[in-house]
Amino acid sequence: MNILVLNSGSSSLKFQLIDTDLEKIAADADHRLARGVIERIGSQGLIRFENGAGKIFRTAQPIRDHRAAIDVALRWLVSEDAAIAEVKSLADIHAIGHRVVHGGEKFTRSTLITPEVIEGIEECIDLAPLHNPDNLRGITAATEIFGAGIPQAAVFDTAFHHSMPESSYLYAIPYQLYRRHRVRRYGFHGTSHRYIAYRYRRLLSIPKEQVDVISLHLGNGCSVAAVKSGNSIDTSMGLTPLEGLVMGSRSGDIDPAIIEYLMAKEGFSIEQVDTLLNKQSGLLGISGLTNDMRDLLAEEQEHGDRRARLAIELFVYRIRKYIGAYLAAMNGADAILFAGGIGENSPEIRSRICRAMEWCGLRLDEERNSALPPGAEGEISAEGSRLRAYVIPTDEEMLIARDTARLVARAEVPGW
Ligand code: ADP
Numbered sequence: 001m002n003i004l005v006l007n008s009g010s011s012s013l014k015f016q017l018i019d020t021d022l023e024k025i026a027a028d029a030d031h032r033l034a035r036g037v038i039e040r041i042g043s044q045g046l047i048r049f050e051n052g053a054g055k056i057f058r059t060a061q062p063i064r065d066h067r068a069a070i071d072v073a074l075r076w077l078v079s080e081d082a083a084i085a086e087v088k089s090l091a092d093i094h095a096i097g098h099r100v101v102h103g104g105e106k107f108t109r110s111t112l113i114t115p116e117v118i119e120g121i122e123e124c125i126d127l128a129p130l131h132n133p134d135n136l137r138g139i140t141a142a143t144e145i146f147g148a149g150i151p152q153a154a155v156f157d158t159a160f161h162h163s164m165p166e167s168s169y170l171y172a173i174p175y176q177l178y179r180r181h182r183v184r185r186y187g188f189h190g191t192s193h194r195y196i197a198y199r200y201r202r203l204l205s206i207p208k209e210q211v212d213v214i215s216l217h218l219g220n221g222c223s224v225a226a227v228k229s230g231n232s233i234d235t236s237m238g239l240t241p242l243e244g245l246v247m248g249s250r251s252g253d254i255d256p257a258i259i260e261y262l263m264a265k266e267g268f269s270i271e272q273v274d275t276l277l278n279k280q281s282g283l284l285g286i287s288g289l290t291n292d293m294r295d296l297l298a299e300e301q302e303h304g305d306r307r308a309r310l311a312i313e314l315f316v317y318r319i320r321k322y323i324g325a326y327l328a329a330m331n332g333a334d335a336i337l338f339a340g341g342i343g344e345n346s347p348e349i350r351s352r353i354c355r356a357m358e359w360c361g362l363r364l365d366e367e368r369n370s371a372l373p374p375g376a377e378g379e380i381s382a383e384g385s386r387l388r389a390y391v392i393p394t395d396e397e398m399l400i401a402r403d404t405a406r407l408v409a410r411a412e413v414p415g416w
Contacts, residue, residue, distance in 0.1 A: 001019070001020060001021045001094045001095060001405055001408065002017060002018075002019055002033065002086055002087060002092055002093050002094050003017070003018050003019075003020060003093075003094065003095050003096070003097055003401040003404050003405060004016075004017055004093050004095075004096045004097070004142075005017075005018060005096075005097045005098075005099070005397045005400045005401050005404075006070070006096060006097070006098050006099070006138045006142060007098075007099040007138075007396075007397070008066055008098070008099075008134045008135055008137055008138030008141075009131075009134055010130070010134050011039065011040055011041045011042055012037060012038060012039045012040075012041060013037070013038045013041060013066060013069040013070065013073065013138070014035075014036070014037045015035065015036055015037075015070075015073050016032055016034070016035040016036075016397040016401070017032070017033040017034045017035070017077060017084070017087065017093070018030060018031070018032050018033065018397065018398060018401035019031055019032075019033055019086060020398075020401050020402055020405045021405050021409070022405065022406065022409050022411055025402050025405065025406070028202070030398065030401065030402065031052070032052060032397075032398075033051070033052045033084050033086055033087065034049065034050065034051045034052060034077060034082060034084055035049075035050050035397070036048060036049035036050060036073055036076070038063060038069045038072065038073065040063070041063050041064075041065060041066060041068075041069050042063070042064070042065065043062070043063075044060055044061070044062055044063075045060060045061055045062065045063030045069065045072070046058075046060050047059045047060065047061065047063075047072065049073070049076050049082070051082050051083060051084055052084065053083070055083070057076065057081065057082075065137070065141075066134075066137045066138055066141045067140075067141035067144060067145070069141075070138070070141050070142060070145060071145065074090060074093075074145065077093075078090065078092075090145075090146065093146070093150075094150075094151075094408070095150060095151040095152065095153070095404050095405070095408050096142050096146065096150060096151070096152045096153070096404070097152070097153045097155055097400040097401055097403065097404035098113070098135060098138055098139055098142070098152065098153065098154050098155065098400075099135065099155055099157065099191070099396065099400055100121055100132065100135045100154045100155065100156050100157070101128050101131035101132055101135060101156075101157045101158070101188065102124045102127050102128035102131060102132050102156070102157070102158055102186065103120075103121075103124060103154075103156030103157075103158045103159050104120075104123065104124040104127055104158070104182060104186070105162075105182055106120045106123070106124070107120065107121075107154070107156045107158070107159055108159055108162040109159055109162075109413050110153055110154065110155040110156065110159065110400075110403035110404075110406075110407060110413050111153065111154055111407070112151060112152070112153050112407045112408075113139060113152040113153060113154050117154060118136065118139065121135065121136055121139075121154065122136065127182070127186070127239065127240075128240070135154075139152065139154070151404070151407070151408045152404075153400075153403060153404040153407045153408075155191055155399070155400040155403050155404070156190065156191075157188045157189060157190050157191060158186040158187060158188060158190055159190050159191075160187075160190030160191065160193055160194040160225075160232050161186060161187030161188075161190050161193075161225070161232045161235050162232075163231035163232050163233065164185070164187065164232060164233055164234060164235070165233060168185065168233060168234040168235075168329075169184045169185045169186070169187075170184055170185075171183060171184065171185065171238075171239075183239060184239065185235075185237070185238040185239060185243070186237075186238070186239060187223070187225070187232065187235035187236075187237050187238070188221070188223060188235075188237045188241045189217045189221065189223045189225075189235075189237070189241075190232070190235075191396040191399050191400065192217045192339060192340070192394040192396050193215045193217060193223075193225040193227065193232060193235070194399060195394050195395055195396060195398065195399045196215045196217070196337050196339050196392045196394055197211050197213060197215060197227050197230065197337075198399075199377065199392045200213055200215075200335065200337055200390065200392060201230075203377065203390070203392075207230075208229075208230035209229050209230050210229075210230075211227055211229070211230045212227070212228055212229065212330060212332075212333045212334045212335075213227050213333055213334060213335045213336065213337050214226055214227070214323055214326050214327070214330075214333050214335075214336045214337070215227055215336075215337040215339065215392075216319065216336065216337065216338050216339065216340070216343055216353075217339050217340045217343065217394065218245075218319075218338065218339070218340040218341070218342035218343040218349070219248075219340035219341045219342065219343075220247065220248040220249075220291065220341070221241055221247050221248070221250070222236075222244070222245040222246070222247045222248075222252075222319075222340065222342075223235055223236045223237045223241070223244055223245060224236045224244070224245060224319065224322045224323070224326065226326040226329055226330050226333075228330045228333075233329065233330065234326060234329055236252075236322055242277060242278060244318075244322070245315075245318050245319060245322065246282050246283065246286075246311075246314050246315045246318045247282045247283070247291075248282050248283055248284060248291030248292070248293075249278065249279050249280060249281060249282045249283070249284045249285070249291045250277065250278050250279075250281055250282045251277045251281035251282055251285065252282065252318060253318070254277070259273050262276070282311075282315075283296060283311045283312075283315060286307060286310055286311035286314055287299075287305070287307045287308045287310070287311035288307055289305070289307070289308060289311075293312075293315075293341075293342045293346060293349065294345075294346075296308045296311055296312055297312065297346070297348060297349075300312060312349070312352075315349075316349065316352045316353055319353050320353060320357075323336065323353075323357075324360075327360055327387075332360075332387075333387065334387070334388060335381075335387065335388040335389060335390055336354075336362065336387065336388075336389045336390075337389075337390050337391075337392045338350055338380075338389070338390070338391045338392070339391070339392055339393060339394040340394060343391065344374065344375060344391055344393045344394075345374045345375075347369045347370040347372070347380075350364070350369055350380065350389070350391070351364060351366060351369055351370075354381075354389060357387070360386075360387055361385065361386025361387040362381065362385055362386070362387040362388075362389060363381060363382040363384075363385040364380060364381055364382065364385075364389060365379075365380060365381060365382040365383070365385075368380045368381075368382075372391055375393055376391065376393070377390070377391060377392050377393060378390065378391060
């Protein structure tokens with residue numbers, strides 16, 4: 001079954017075409033036929049497509065909206081240029097899986113999209129005003145293009161963390177605010193943490209109940225999840241993705257009193273503070289240079305830039321702090337799992353995070369760590385390390401495609 005996975009952002013559309021079904025899932029034999037990203041939707045769109053053979057196509061053209069972006073992607077997918085043997089017309093695309101950021105308390109698993117589900121996603125807009133409307137635009141556009149007949153599924157970033165206990169997800173503010181407005185921690189990157197935990201389970205051939213890990217998704221956005229007996233029991237992001245680790249341009253944890261203080265001192269509006277914390281903070285805010293870890297590492301190494309070093313130190317320190325906290329929350333764990341652009345590609349950052357962790361049984365094998373090729377899966381802790389460390393490249397799109405295939409086949413969708 002060829003499944004189109006759509007991830008609709010505010011001005012971008014990422015897609016993948018994945019061939020999967022129940023047998024392929026069981027045999028781990030599903031595979032990607034193509035992928036692409038269209039950026040700057042609403043103006044001169046930047047287009048990058050890649051077929052299964054790794055051939056890359058780049059163009060630029062005006063892209064009005066998400067519907068136009070999906071149209072362009074589909075025209076390429078069925079074209080001779082793309083050379084995808086399995087897809088010759090739209091009829092060869094059998095289902096669509098959408099990434100939806102916020103499922104609130106309503107959606108605890110992936111689900112087939114019905115008018116009621118769309119209403120439910122709309123109800124969550126208050127919780128994710130920056131994300132859910134874009135996800136809905138993707139769903140509407142796909143329905144317009146393919147018609148109402150094609151099965152579509154919604155896979156929620158929040159769903160995996162549904163298993164968090166109250167003590168993890170409640171904020172210590174008056175309880176009626178949770179009752180009235182559902183103000184609580186939801187957590188994000190759930191599809192990624194779920195995939196990483198699944199790969200770990202496969203790697204070790206153990207049942208879900210034996211998965212006791214701390215999983216680190218370190219990309220532009222960063223989060224950490226405490227996964228105990230296979231379930232997320234805590235995660236660093238909260239009501240929104242702003243809480244927790246230091247990220248590319250998000251602050252992560254701060255004292256909320258800073259907001260009022262800055263409004264008074266700098267004359268900021270609440271919108272300006274919001275932009276400051278989401279777009280101008282984190283690695284970018286501290287370094288004053290960039291939100292890109294690769295560039296910061298280069299700056300630090302080549303020019304000894306003090307603020308680049310400081311940004312990296314804050315980034316690493318916050319992660320180490322969360323690892324310590326989650327080890328306590330979980331009564332210890334078996335492994336730490338690294339994923340995301342930084343986690344998968346930077347032996348340097350992995351090494352700094354794991355430094356002097358012998359106290360909790362973690363000993364990194366520096367050689368294994370630096371020898372692991374980018375994008376590869378493998379262990380990086382030393383022989384006999386009590387707390388082990390692995391790099392496990394994430395693949396959220398594969399999980400979205402798999403859940404979609406399961407839902408279309410009316411098979412059970414695992415909570416993880
Ligand atoms: P997103 O969250 O947008 O999907 P990614 O998961 O692609 O982002 O992660 C992007 C981050 O990964 C950037 O900070 C980038 O610099 C970093 N990164 C990618 N490759 C490397 C590398 N080789 N060394 C250090 N950081 C890297």
